[in-house]
Amino acid sequence: MSEQSSISPEPTAFVFTDDNLKKAQALIDRYPSGRQAGATMPLLDLAQRQAGWVSRAAMDYIAGLLDVPPMRVYEVATFYTMYLLRPVGQHHVQVCTNLPCWLRGSDDVLRACQEVLGISPGETTSDHRFTVAEVECAGACVNAPMVQIGDDYFEDLDHASMKALLEALQRGERPKPGSRTGRQCSCPAGGPTTLKAVPVKGEV
Amino acid sequence: MPKLTIDGVEIEVEAGTTVLQACERLGIEIPRFCYHDRLSIAGNCRMCLVEVSPGPPKAQASCALPVADGMTVKTDSPMVRKARRGVMELLLINHPLDCPICDQGGECDLQDQAMAYGGDKSRYREEKRAVADKYLGPLIKTCMTRCIQCTRCVRFMTEVAGVPELGAVFRGEHMEITTYIGQALDSELSGNLVDLCPVGALTSRPYAFMARPWELHKTESIDVLDALGCAIRVDSRGGQVLRVLPRLHEEVNEEWISDKTRHACDGLRVGRLDTPYVRRGGTLRPASWAEAFAAVAEKLKTVKPEKIAVIAGDLADCEAMMALKDLTDDLKVVHRDCRQDGAFLDPNVPAAYRFNTTIAGIEMADALLLVGTNPRREAAVLNARIRKRWVTGALKVAAIGEKVNLTYPVAWLGTGPQTLKAIAEGRHPFGSVLKGAQRPMLILGQGALARSDGAAILGLSRVLAETSGMVREDWNGFNVLHTAAARVGGLMLGFVPGEGGRDGRAILDGAGKGEIGFVYLLNADEIDTGALGKAFVVYQGHHGDAGAKRADVILPGAAYTEKNALYVNTEGRVQSTQRAVFPPGEAREDWKIVRALSETLGRPLPYDSLEGVRARLVAVDPAFAAIAQGPAVAAWGIFGDPAVAIDAAPFAASITNFYGTDPISRASKTMAECVAEMNGRREHGGTGTYG
Numbered sequence: 001m002s003e004q005s006s007i008s009p010e011p012t013a014f015v016f017t018d019d020n021l022k023k024a025q026a027l028i029d030r031y032p033s034g035r036q037a038g039a040t041m042p043l044l045d046l047a048q049r050q051a052g053w054v055s056r057a058a059m060d061y062i063a064g065l066l067d068v069p070p071m072r073v074y075e076v077a078t079f080y081t082m083y084l085l086r087p088v089g090q091h092h093v094q095v096c097t098n099l100p101c102w103l104r105g106s107d108d109v110l111r112a113c114q115e116v117l118g119i120s121p122g123e124t125t126s127d128h129r130f131t132v133a134e135v136e137c138a139g140a141c142v143n144a145p146m147v148q149i150g151d152d153y154f155e156d157l158d159h160a161s162m163k164a165l166l167e168a169l170q171r172g173e174r175p176k177p178g179s180r181t182g183r184q185c186s187c188p189a190g191g192p193t194t195l196k197a198v199p200v201k202g203e204v
Numbered sequence: 205m206p207k208l209t210i211d212g213v214e215i216e217v218e219a220g221t222t223v224l225q226a227c228e229r230l231g232i233e234i235p236r237f238c239y240h241d242r243l244s245i246a247g248n249c250r251m252c253l254v255e256v257s258p259g260p261p262k263a264q265a266s267c268a269l270p271v272a273d274g275m276t277v278k279t280d281s282p283m284v285r286k287a288r289r290g291v292m293e294l295l296l297i298n299h300p301l302d303c304p305i306c307d308q309g310g311e312c313d314l315q316d317q318a319m320a321y322g323g324d325k326s327r328y329r330e331e332k333r334a335v336a337d338k339y340l341g342p343l344i345k346t347c348m349t350r351c352i353q354c355t356r357c358v359r360f361m362t363e364v365a366g367v368p369e370l371g372a373v374f375r376g377e378h379m380e381i382t383t384y385i386g387q388a389l390d391s392e393l394s395g396n397l398v399d400l401c402p403v404g405a406l407t408s409r410p411y412a413f414m415a416r417p418w419e420l421h422k423t424e425s426i427d428v429l430d431a432l433g434c435a436i437r438v439d440s441r442g443g444q445v446l447r448v449l450p451r452l453h454e455e456v457n458e459e460w461i462s463d464k465t466r467h468a469c470d471g472l473r474v475g476r477l478d479t480p481y482v483r484r485g486g487t488l489r490p491a492s493w494a495e496a497f498a499a500v501a502e503k504l505k506t507v508k509p510e511k512i513a514v515i516a517g518d519l520a521d522c523e524a525m526m527a528l529k530d531l532t533d534d535l536k537v538v539h540r541d542c543r544q545d546g547a548f549l550d551p552n553v554p555a556a557y558r559f560n561t562t563i564a565g566i567e568m569a570d571a572l573l574l575v576g577t578n579p580r581r582e583a584a585v586l587n588a589r590i591r592k593r594w595v596t597g598a599l600k601v602a603a604i605g606e607k608v609n610l611t612y613p614v615a616w617l618g619t620g621p622q623t624l625k626a627i628a629e630g631r632h633p634f635g636s637v638l639k640g641a642q643r644p645m646l647i648l649g650q651g652a653l654a655r656s657d658g659a660a661i662l663g664l665s666r667v668l669a670e671t672s673g674m675v676r677e678d679w680n681g682f683n684v685l686h687t688a689a690a691r692v693g694g695l696m697l698g699f700v701p702g703e704g705g706r707d708g709r710a711i712l713d714g715a716g717k718g719e720i721g722f723v724y725l726l727n728a729d730e731i732d733t734g735a736l737g738k739a740f741v742v743y744q745g746h747h748g749d750a751g752a753k754r755a756d757v758i759l760p761g762a763a764y765t766e767k768n769a770l771y772v773n774t775e776g777r778v779q780s781t782q783r784a785v786f787p788p789g790e791a792r793e794d795w796k797i798v799r800a801l802s803e804t805l806g807r808p809l810p811y812d813s814l815e816g817v818r819a820r821l822v823a824v825d826p827a828f829a830a831i832a833q834g835p836a837v838a839a840w841g842i843f844g845d846p847a848v849a850i851d852a853a854p855f856a857a858s859i860t861n862f863y864g865t866d867p868i869s870r871a872s873k874t875m876a877e878c879v880a881e882m883n884g885r886r887e888h889g890g891t892g893t894y895g
Binding site for chain 2: 056069070071072074075079
C-alpha cells in the first residue's frame with residue numbers, strides 16, 4: 001500500500017537552476033517573514049516543472065529553502081495527486097474516467113491509448129515518451145470525454161480523434177488544445193439552441 | 205464570562221474554553237480520540253460530537269467549539285447518540301478485529317469507547333484496508349492497519365518533543381502516519397507515543413506480548429535514572445518488573461517520561477547481584493552474608509580510619525547514605541563523598557546545588573542561559589518543559605557549551621568559562637538581555653562543575669545571578685541541573701568530606717598512590733575503577749557493573765523498584781520510591797546492609813527500622829520530613845569563588861550516552877538497541893528543524 005517503496009530511481013541531490021531559483025525567491029517573498037512555508041506548493045510545482053517529477057531530494061531541498069521540517073513538505077507533496085512522486089514520460093496523458101467522461105466514451109479513449117502506445121494506465125512507454133494515467137474528474141465534464149496532457153486539455157474526444165492526437169504527438173507535433181469537434185469552449189454541440197433571435201423591445 | 209447550559213446544568217466558564225472542557229468540568233464524559241489536553245486541537249476524529257443550540261441542526265465537535273454565552277449543549281440526546289454511533293461505525297470500518305492479539309487490549313480507548321458508544325454489530329461487508337507497518341525505532345512497535353489517524357503522535361512529536369519527523373502522508377483512505385524516510389525517531393521522549401496512541405497502532409516493542417494490563421500489579425513510585433524524580437507507575441507480575449509508565453505530576457513530569465525511564469526496566473532483570481561475593485585467590489566467589497561481613501570487618505581492623513574512604517554513587521538512596529555516613533562518623537572516617545563525578549558543589553548553601561526555579565517555574569521564565577549543560581540528554585522531560593515555554597514565544601534561550609540540537613533555537617554564545625566570565629563581568633551583550641528580563645534564569649550543568657575550575661564557574665554563576673536580578677524575594681533563577689538522583693539528597697544529609705577529608709577526586713587519587721587502603725563504594729559505578737590502585741574495595745549495589753568487577757567484597761543491594769527509599773530530585777523535592785517487587789536472591793535493602801555491617805563491626809547504628817532511619821534524616825535536615833510535598837525555598841548565600849583562575853577548555857558533555865548512564869540502563873538490552881540505532885543514525889548527520 002505504501003507508495004514510498006516505489007519511488008525510484010531516487011536522485012541523491014536536487015537544486016533549482018539559476019532561473020528557477022530567482023522564481024523561487026520571488027515566490028517566497030510573497031509571504032511575510034516567518035510564513036515562508038506558504039510557498040511550499042508553488043515551489044513543489046516549480047521543482048516538478050524542472051525535473052518532470054518531485055523526488056525526495058527535491059522535497060528536502062525545498063524544505064531547506066523554506067526552513068521547515070522535511071516532513072511538512074512530504075505531507076503536502078503526497079496529499080496532492082498532481083505532484084508526481086515518480087518519473088513520468090515526456091507526455092503525461094491523464095485520461096479522465098470519471099462518470100460523465102465514462103458515459104461519454106472514455107473507455108474508447110483508453111482503448112486508443114492502448115492501441116497506439118501499447119501501454120495500460122499507470123505504465124510508461126519504453127522510450128519514456130508517454131505515460132498513461134487514469135485520473136478522477138478534471139473539471140471539464142461539459143466537454144467529456146477529455147484527457148489532460150501536460151498542462152493542456154483535449155476535449156470532446158472519441159476513439160479516432162484520440163488516436164490521431166497521440167499519433168501527432170508521436171510525430172513530434174504540438175496539436176492545438178481544446179475541443180476536437182471544433183466547437184468553441186463549451187458552446188452547445190449542435191450550434192445555439194436558445195437566444196437565437198434578437199429580443200424585441202418590450203418583451204422580457 | 206460566558207454562561208452556558210450543559211445537560212440542563214448551568215455553568216460559567218472563561219471565554220475561550222471549549223465545550224468539551226466545560227463538559228469535563230461538570231464531570232460529563234465526552235468520548236474522544238484525537239483530543240488531548242496537552243496537544244493542539246485537531247478535531248479530526250469526530251467522536252466528541254454534541255448537540256448545540258443555537259446553531260446548525262447537526263452535531264458539532266465539542267473539542268474544537270469554543271463556548272458562547274447562552275449556549276445549550278446536550279451530550280446524551282438521541283441525536284448525539286446516533287451521531288457517535290455513526291462515527292464509531294466509520295472508525296471501525298478499517299480497524300481490524302484483532303483485539304485478542306493486540307497489546308493495547310484492555311487499555312484501549314477504541315475498545316472501551318466502542319463498548320460504550322458503538323453499535324452491537326458491523327454492517328460492513330467489504331474489504332478492509334491494510335497499511336504497511338513503519339519502522340519508528342527499537343522502542344515502538346507499529347501495526348499501522350490499526351491506526352485511526354487521530355494524529356496525536358504527529359502533534360506530540362512536533363509540539364512537545366520538538367522532533368518533527370512524523371507526519372501524515374497521502375490522503376483520504378490512503379492516509380498513513382509515517383516518517384516517510386523509514387528512520388527511527390531521534391527523540392528521547394518517543395516512548396510517550398505509546399501512551400498517547402488511543403489504539404494499538406503504536407505499542408511498546410520491548411513489552412510486546414508480555415502481559416495483559418489486568419494481570420499486572422501496579423505500584424506508584426518515582427524514577428531515579430535521572431535527577432528529575434519523575435512520577436512513574438511500576439507494573440510487575442510474578443516478581444518481575446515488566447514495564448514502567450508515567451504518572452501525572454504537573455510539577456515535575458506532567459505526563460511524560462523519557463525513554464530511559466520507561467524502557468531501562470528490562471535491565472532490572474539481568475546482571476543482578478543476588479548473593480554476596482568475596483574475592484578469594486583473585487576470583488570473586490559466592491559467599492554468605494556472614495562471610496562477606498566478616499571479610500569486611502577483618503579488613504577494617506587492619507586499616508586506619510585515615511586510610512578508609514567511602515563514595516556514594518548516582519543511584520544511592522538517602523537512607524543508605526545516612527546509615528553509611530553515621531557509620532563512617534562513628535569510625536572517625538573523614539574521606540567521604542557523594543559527588544563521584546568530582547563536581548564542585550557547595551554542600552553548605554542549599555540554594556547552591558538546587559534547581560531553585562523549580563521545573564514548573566520554567567513556565568514563568570523569559571530568558572534562560574544554559575551553562576555547560578545539555579538538558580535534552582541530562583533531563584529530557586525538563587527539556588520538554590523549556591521547549592513548552594519557548595513555544596509560547598516568551599522565552600529567549602542562550603547557551604554556553606557544546607553546540608547541540610535542543611529541539612528549540614538557542615543562541616550559542618561560546619563554549620567555555622571565558623564567555624561566562626564575560627557575561628558575569630558585564631562585558632557581553634547577553635548580560636543586558638538577562639538584566640532586561642522579568643524572570644531570568646540560569647541552568648548550570650554538571651559539565652560545567654565537574655572540572656578543576658568548578659569553584660570559579662560556580663562563583664561566576666552566583667555573581668551573574670546576583671547582578672542580573674535572578675535572586676529576588678519572589679524569584680530565584682539560579683539552577684543547578686543534576687544528572688544523578690542521589691546527589692541532592694547526599695548533599696542535604698552531608699555525605700561530603702569531614703574535617704580534613706578528601707573529596708571524590710582526591711579519594712581516587714589517594715587510592716592510586718596507596719594513601720587510601722580501603723574504599724567502600726555505595727552504588728558508585730561511574731568512577732574510574734582502574735584508578736583505585738591496590739585498595740581493598742567493598743561494593744554495595746545491585747548490578748554487576750564497573751564497581752562490582754573491581755570489588756573484593758560485594759554486598760548485594762536493592763534496585764529502586766525493590767525498596768521504599770527516599771530520593772531528592774534536582775529541585776530539592778523529597779520523594780519516596782515504593783517497593784514493587786522483592787530484591788532477587790540474597791539481596792537486601794541498602795540501609796539494612798549498612799545497619800547489619802555496623803552490628804558486625806560492634807558499632808551498631810542507633811536505628812533498626814525504616815522509620816528510625818527517616819527520623820534520623822529529619823533530625824539532620826527537617827526537609828526530609830516533607831515527603832512528596834514539593835521543595836521549600838532554599839536560602840541564598842555565598843558560594844563558589846569567582847576569583848579562582850578559569851581553565852579555557854570548553855565545557856564537556858556530562859552525558860555522552862543518554863541510554864547508558866547507570867548500571868540499570870547499561871544492563872538493559874533495550875537501551876543497548878537504542879544505542880546501536882542512534883550510532884547508526886548519527887553517521888547520517890543531524891536531523892530535526894534545528895539540527
